[in-house]
Amino acid sequence: MTDLAREILQTLGHNKLRTALTGIAVTWGIFMLIVLLSMARGVTNSFDHNMLSRNTAMIRVWAGKTSIPYKGNREGRYIQFDDADLRELPEENTKYVESVRSTISGGGKLSTPKGEVSQNYTGVYPSEFVPSRHGDLVEGRFINERDLSQKSKVIVIPKYYASQLFPPDGEGALGGRVNANGLSFKVVGVYESEWNRNAYIPFTTARMLSADTKNLQNLAVSLKNVTTEDDGNAAEEGIRNTLSATHNFDPKDDNAIWVANDFNNALTGKTAMGILDTCVWVLGILTLLTGIVGISNIMFVTVKERTHEIGIRRAIGAKPSKILTQVIAESVSITVLFGYIGIVLGTAVSQVIAALVGDDGPLLNPTVSLSIAFEVTLVLIVSGALAGLFPALKALKVKPVEALRDE
Numbered sequence: 001m002t003d004l005a006r007e008i009l010q011t012l013g014h015n016k017l018r019t020a021l022t023g024i025a026v027t028w029g030i031f032m033l034i035v036l037l038s039m040a041r042g043v044t045n046s047f048d049h050n051m052l053s054r055n056t057a058m059i060r061v062w063a064g065k066t067s068i069p070y071k072g073n074r075e076g077r078y079i080q081f082d083d084a085d086l087r088e089l090p091e092e093n094t095k096y097v098e099s100v101r102s103t104i105s106g107g108g109k110l111s112t113p114k115g116e117v118s119q120n121y122t123g124v125y126p127s128e129f130v131p132s133r134h135g136d137l138v139e140g141r142f143i144n145e146r147d148l149s150q151k152s153k154v155i156v157i158p159k160y161y162a163s164q165l166f167p168p169d170g171e172g173a174l175g176g177r178v179n180a181n182g183l184s185f186k187v188v189g190v191y192e193s194e195w196n197r198n199a200y201i202p203f204t205t206a207r208m209l210s211a212d213t214k215n216l217q218n219l220a221v222s223l224k225n226v227t228t229e230d231d232g233n234a235a236e237e238g239i240r241n242t243l244s245a246t247h248n249f250d251p252k253d254d255n256a257i258w259v260a261n262d263f264n265n266a267l268t269g270k271t272a273m274g275i276l277d278t279c280v281w282v283l284g285i286l287t288l289l290t291g292i293v294g295i296s297n298i299m300f301v302t303v304k305e306r307t308h309e310i311g312i313r314r315a316i317g318a319k320p321s322k323i324l325t326q327v328i329a330e331s332v333s334i335t336v337l338f339g340y341i342g343i344v345l346g347t348a349v350s351q352v353i354a355a356l357v358g359d360d361g362p363l364l365n366p367t368v369s370l371s372i373a374f375e376v377t378l379v380l381i382v383s384g385a386l387a388g389l390f391p392a393l394k395a396l397k398v399k400p401v402e403a404l405r406d407e
Contacts, residue, residue, distance in 0.1 A: 002109040022294035023338035027245040029292075030339045033284030033376060034346025034368055037355065039282045042366025044273045048211065056266035059236055059259060062241070067255040071248060079247050079256050080132075081216040089221060096235035098224040101125040102216040107181040110157070110199055115165045121180050121199045122153065123206020127222070128372040136194025139174045142189050147202040156189035156200040181209055223263060232264040285379065290333070295388040324393075331388025332381060339380040343373065 030171055063079040081102070089100045104123035108114055129142045138159060155178055162170030165178060174186045178199075185201060223235050236259060237251075244251035350367045357366065369375075 019334065020194065022297070023334060023341075024316075025290050025294050026292070026335055026338040027342040027345070029284070029287040029290065030342025030376065030377055030380070031346045031349075032287045033281075033341055033379075036280045036284050036365045037277075037348035037372055037376075038275050038346070038368050041372070042357070043276065044356075045365050056262045057226055058262045059221045059232075059239060060262065061219040061221065061239065061260075062258040064255050064258050066249050066253055068250045068253045070250040070253070073248060077249070078314070079243075079249060080214075081219055081243075081247075082214050083216070085216065085219060085243065085246065088246060089219070089239060089242055093235070093238040096223050096225055096231065096238060098222045099127070100125060100222070101220050102203065102218055103128065104203060104210055104217060106206055106209055109180075110161065110165060111179045112165045112177065112393065114167055117161050117164050118198055119161060119197060121201045121206065123203040124200050125203050125208075128220075129191075135191040135196050135309065137189055137191045140187070140189035142191075143200055143202050147188075148204050151204045151208055152202055153183055153185045153205060154201065155185035156191060158197050158199070159188060159192040160189050160197060161199065162190050164189075224262055229264055229267050230265065232261055232315075235263070236261050250263045292383045292387045296331070296390060300390075328385055328388040331385030333385060335384030336377075336380050339376075339384075343376060347373075 046366045053054070063081050066077045066079065069075050086100045086102065091096045106123070107119075107121045109118050110121070111117075124143060125148065126143050126145060135158065140156070142156055143154070145153070157165070157173065157178065159170055161175035166176055170190070173187050173190050177184050178187055179185070180199070181200070196399075216217075221235075221239055223232075224234055226235055227335075240251045240257070240259070243249075243257055249256040285301040328362050346370060353368050
């Protein structure tokens with residue numbers, strides 16, 4: 001092993017400039033692979049955080065205006081959802097629909113004796129608030145089923161407004177009173193979010209305060225038993241057919257209702273992330289290939305220059321496997337040496353990018369994991385072995401007698 005290591009060092013030092021120039025190509029290839037993989041990982045992490053961290057087994061529906069005549073009704077008729085839809089959708093679609101909820105917005109400002117903000121309230125069901133999506137509760141609780149049944153005058157506000165309604169720092173907001181739409185609401189929860197500014201009250205309370213006590217603005221359908229895109233399409237079709245029968249519009253009329261299939265969108269996005277990772281690997285390996293070709297050329301030249309030496313070793317009894325091992329080991333050593341330089345530089349750059357974009361940018365934690373580093377190392381070893389394989393096979397073809405005559 002010591003002799004092999006010494007021979008490898010001699011090979012690296014025999015032509016320093018040629019080895020360095022070729023090694024730079026390997027370093028650059030690995031560097032680009034690491035940076036691209038870290039960027040792709042950042043995009044994937046951001047997607048997982050923004051899309052997959054919330055409940056995506058859902059279809060959201062908004063009422064629109066018909067564009068196709070249907071059963072004696074002319075186009076241009078507005079569709080209006082109502083409470084019956086909340087009951088009928090689960091009853092008519094028992095296989096895929098678990099529950100249906102809606103939201104109602106109202107008011108125009110929130111105020112206390114110490115402050116005022118221009119913000120509507122939103123009437124919701126308890127399942128509306130998803131911490132990973134809407135924020136994190138820092139005090140109190142969210143709307144519950146008891147609030148719904150009793151039409152309680154309670155409200156959950158963001159910490160951003162708590163500091164303005166209860167200056168200077170929002171202390172005392174929990175349990176305090178906030179005026180909205182001429183009524184006094186008790187603050188039962190405070191949440192913190194960097195983007196969400198909604199104030200939440202029970203849906204039934206908002207319905208009671210609404211001038212229109214029948215129509216709903218939207219429907220949020222929670223799904224069950226959905227695992228594939230076909231399941232998502234079947235659930236969407238069932239919802240369309242039920243609403244079509246109830247409100248008398250053509251189920252093929254895309255303008256009558258607007259549907260956002262969160263489940264299928266999440267599946268599509270996840271597939272896209274997988275394709276992105278594959279493309280990055282292909283691009284990175286193609287970039288690395290230029291350096292591997294250079295390493296292979298170096299080993300071909302090395303074998304040519306050491307023909308006489310190889311002939312002597314073969315003549316005194318060196319086994320072909322030992323010659324093969326030496327050439328491949330030299331190739332792997334060069335590849336891994338310069339490859340690890342690329343790994344270090346690429347990792348450093350990905351850390352800098354992560355620090356610059358922070359946690360709020362389009363990239364979330366764009367760094368390489370231990371598993372990726374292991375995979376890149378494996379790629380290096382395999383690439384180095386392949387780069388030295390053909391020169392090694394050429395070395396085995398050298399006949400001792402001809403090699404001894406070689407000058």
